[in-house]
Amino acid sequence: MNFKKILFAEDNPNDVELTMDVLATKNLANEVAVVRDGVEALDYLKCRGEFANRPRGNPVLVLLDLKMPRMDGLEVLKAIREDKNLTQLPVVILTSSREEADIAASYQLGTNAYVVKPVDFAQFAEAIGSLGIFWAVINDPPPQQAET
Numbered sequence: 001m002n003f004k005k006i007l008f009a010e011d012n013p014n015d016v017e018l019t020m021d022v023l024a025t026k027n028l029a030n031e032v033a034v035v036r037d038g039v040e041a042l043d044y045l046k047c048r049g050e051f052a053n054r055p056r057g058n059p060v061l062v063l064l065d066l067k068m069p070r071m072d073g074l075e076v077l078k079a080i081r082e083d084k085n086l087t088q089l090p091v092v093i094l095t096s097s098r099e100e101a102d103i104a105a106s107y108q109l110g111t112n113a114y115v116v117k118p119v120d121f122a123q124f125a126e127a128i129g130s131l132g133i134f135w136a137v138i139n140d141p142p143p144q145q146a147e148t
Helices: 013-025 038-045 073-082 100-108 121-138
Strands: 006-009 032-035 061-064 091-095 113-116
Touching: 006 038, 013 032, 013 121, 032 038, 038 061, 038 073, 061 073, 073 091, 073 100, 091 100, 100 113
Parallel strands: 006 032, 006 061, 061 091, 091 113
Antiparallel strands: none
């Protein structure tokens, strides 16, 4: 079986560890590439900088935190939606922000879903497990576009 890659942009090491643990306990064997800020996320997606030699192809899903250093999640989402090679890439905002302005801006910029990180571990585990199963197993991603 060919498992689909997930890109996870999150600057909080505790949230990264919890998310990775949950994906493992849900038996999702997808490779997860973790980046710590928005600049790294775009470098990964555009195969530049430290990711210049990574295998080509888009991940099946981007899990994107909003509050990150150097470039926040909304800026990353905007850049993804403006790039013809990334525009159809599924992006799920995974954040602790319940601010109405963040939710509205995320959907205006084209997020596929907005998920607030639950404080309770069991709820967090359920949310991450459900996201992983849906986006990485059940959902059929858009066909890869040829880079020009």
